[in-house]
Amino acid sequence: MKRLIMKHSDNLSLGAVIIILFAVFSVMQPNMMTAFNIKNILVQVSLTAIAAAGMTFAYTAGVFDMSIGSILALVSVVLAKVATTSGVFPAVVAAFVIAVIAGVVNGLIVTKLKIQAFAATLVTMILIRGIAVLMANGADIPLYSMESIKFLSSGTIAGIPFPIILTVFVYVCSYIIYYKTAFGMKLRSVGSNAEASKISGIKTDRMIIAAFTMTAVTAVLSSLIKTAQVMFGKATIGEDFALDVMTTVILGGTLVTGGKGNLTGTLTASILIAVIKNGLNINNVNSYYQQLVIGMILIFALIVNGIKAMKNERQIRREGEF
Amino acid sequence: MEGYIQIRNIFKQFYGVYALKDISFDVAKGSVHAIMGENGAGKSTLMKILGGVYQADGGNITIDGKERRINNVSDSAACGISVIYQEFNLIPELTVAENIYISDIPRKTFLGFVEKKKRYADAKEILDFLEIDVDPDAYVKHLSVSEKQMVEVAKSLSQNADIIIMDEPTAALNEEEVKKLEEVVLMLRQKGKTILYISHRLTEVFDMADTVTVLRNGEYVDTKPVSELNEAAIIKLMVGHEIDNTAVIQSSATERVLLEVSELSLKSVFENISFKLYEGEILGIAGLMGCGREEVLAAIYGLFQYDSGHVLLDGREVRFKSPKDAIDHGICFLTDDRKDGGILAQMSVEENMTLISIRKLKKKLGFYIKPKSEAKQLKQMTDFMSIKYADPKQKISYLSGGNQQKVLLGRELLLDNKVFIMLEPTRGIDVGAKEEIYGLLSRLAKEGIGIIAVFSDMNELIKVCDRAVIFCDGRVTGILKREEFNKERILTFASGREA
């Protein structure tokens, strides 16, 4: 039993923090504890949580994707445009097609042009945002009262809001892919030691392209929910999205260096951040303070990560390498 | 009887220098065949050719009667060859079972579900057969070097390799672990596998191998069954003729002790290291790969910290917390790999030369570096060492290896250093330039500088050094004076026999 606790100590401590924070906030503002509010929190969670699942895969493979905010916007615009002309189903299909294209493009730039993930996704971030702005032609595209779309954000199945169900679905799939499939293993392998993976016959380039496709697809799912929430196709959403998602993943304990993704941690971290935001909101704290808090949490988490990495390094030194 | 593996006329060059010249010998099926030779004999290169990492320039390889083309790693695997490299090809963040079966994965479908239980069971089977006590669900990153090696062996077995090649398998193992490896090798042999391995440890060879092939300087020497050999005979084969001692450099060593190292220890890396460096002396450090000499020197220089022991400079005890400390005390350090830790590739010859000395220049001139002073420093060293370059502003990467090395030497000489620590001062340099470097070292020694130089090539060591300290497995196994220099003796100490 003790071993089990030790193994999951990182996640458990995050969970403990959530409970404590929640308690503190609730004392300050009893409104927090209502079912209504909790539902609110969970719906907010789903937006970042879903994209964070995809990003976790990317980090596991040793890359990351700064363009998901722009993908969010592009998908929103395309969704609105296609939905108002051809209907919901084609719109959703179009959205996924874009996801795959974006992911493949990102992956190709990184693997074929040999540009690092950072530079590559910086560029696609700007380009994709540009395309979104272009398509929207300067205005938000209204979705009128398309009931079917509204379902994505406010619909319920058996009383549980759809976004939450989608989140659960995504995470269940993610767990299965990560732990049970060969694909998940190959991703972890590439992130941990790309050279050895190549020698062992794994097609590292394909894996990286796949990782980018996953981040794009989960971004699309998030975009579906967000667009449904505001009922407009907006080219301006998602400016901070990439950072929020990356913060979540890093806070959740996934290593920046690759090879080890922590899905549970990511989920827990998304809840934590949502609780913080919600708690601060309810207490009427400036939304800018919220950003500051989150920025600082990221830095803090990285410093802790950095200290851990330094300790690891010292161990390696003892084995005689310099 | 025809050999199971027939290696015929293998040639391999790198940048015009022959690493392997006309290598031909046979390996019998189901035998444990050791490949031996000094550093640089070509053993690793040959194994890499068999493993498909390098392609031979000429010659052919026949396995089980059929000639094989091994152009890449998958060809090698298709021939039933599996190579275990010194650095291992394991994925730290995956479990033992996953690593063992890693090559299977790509053969399954893209998104296929992997049966964890079956994989665990299969892995356990192999591990049990080899009598290895490792949990298939443990992460490779938590394993010890010996355990990782066992996983590599299990991996080879899972791939149904018939030929298993091991590159210095015992380099990082302790006595018990070596015994375990020996048991495993014998088990593999019983199963009908053919084992090829590179080693320099004489004792092991007699315990494990059936046959020994010796290479020297990229050329084939001989292959004999172990029963017909003894240690002295193997060493003689590895070493060849005695070199001509008359071309040796004069000693300028005095009686004054410049640097004294006493009982230096770092857990698991080196133990109880003691030796002296005299003024004007060129002290050679010999030893085979993994003997710990580079680590000792790096620790003395302050690149990392040792656990216990003393270092005395000019009689006073010192302990360097960082390289800057060492430099301030007049000690300098040159690595063996110029490209990684030596030259600043994109910067000019001038800038490379004055990297450290400009800090001393600064004191006189504020922070601005007068171009004339820099140029003067460069000219001073260029004249002293005859460094050849087209233009001082030229990128250093365009210079030849020998000239680059001279620039690095010049960098340290500009600082009035008393002690020079050099790892492989003549690596990657052509013969003519090597002679120039020896001459330089001799001149430095005449001026009273103490030089500690690591040499892997024993001929060089004998030619250049006044005394030699020989390392093996993290300990000093022998200290020899010029009169006692003898390649066989040095190699014996380096292979494990203490004085």
Next chain:
Amino acid sequence: MKKINIGKHAVVLILIIFWIVMYAMSSSFRLGDNLKSILREASMTGIAALGMTFIIIMGDFDLSIGSMVALLGIVMAGFMNSAGLIPSLVIVCAIGVVCGFINGVIIAYFNVPAFITTLGTYYSFRAMAYILNDANTIICTNPVFLKIGSGSIGVIPVPFIIFIVLGVIGCIVLNRTVYGRNVRALGNSEKACKISGINTKKVKMLAFMLMGLCTAVSTMVITARQACASTDVATNFHFDAITVVVLGGTKLTGGEGSIFNTIIAAILYATISNCLNLYHVDAKWQRICMGLILLMAFSFGFIQQLIVKMRENSQKKITQNA
């Protein structure tokens, strides 16, 4: 006379050709005011790009400079009304250095990768700007101050003069001081620096503090030009600065670079954007254009490698046939 390496300074050639072509083709381009405005624009990004050149040569990035501008602008404008012009300029420089210090400490001493650290500060600094000012805009009316941004001495705009002066200083520091030498050496081989006794952590930290100082000066010019300090300013500033540095031929991998090239590239960048405006190219397309330019600049490395590989292959064929 120093030999000038044409290959290294290709950007100068491109700039000259561009100017000649535009001069011939467009009457509006030739207008004195237009040229002045190009130089002015070039200076605003260029001053920050000077600092960024050091950082990139060293092998790192700084994504937080846009948010620093927001924060520093608010601080400066706030103090100007109470403390006066000179004190507020001094304070803004000091705070700029402090911001750089924060980045530097986390990157150099806690070993957190530069891009993640500066992503965290990107959010934190801007959030602080919002908090300090509640998202209002502070208007600056001090006429002497405004001259810094909009004034000219003779024909040359003041910002450009500041830019050139700082550029010259930057050039001297990079090429003729011990510190500059250390920065370049660090970008080449960290190991060689450590062995040579250079305090690599200190060098890194100082570089980021220098970046902070350059950003502070940029802030002065930008705020003076806009005559107000707002929290939404400079949201893509880091993108512009990095593009300019890379456009100047400095490789992202570090180790070599030239301040002179950065200056020329800043002018080129401003020229291109000016031309796009003159030809009434839509703002939406402009973003995409800039993104494509960045992609091209990043790919220089890849293109160079291709050329090297092609040369190697042809040489191999020659030796094989021999």
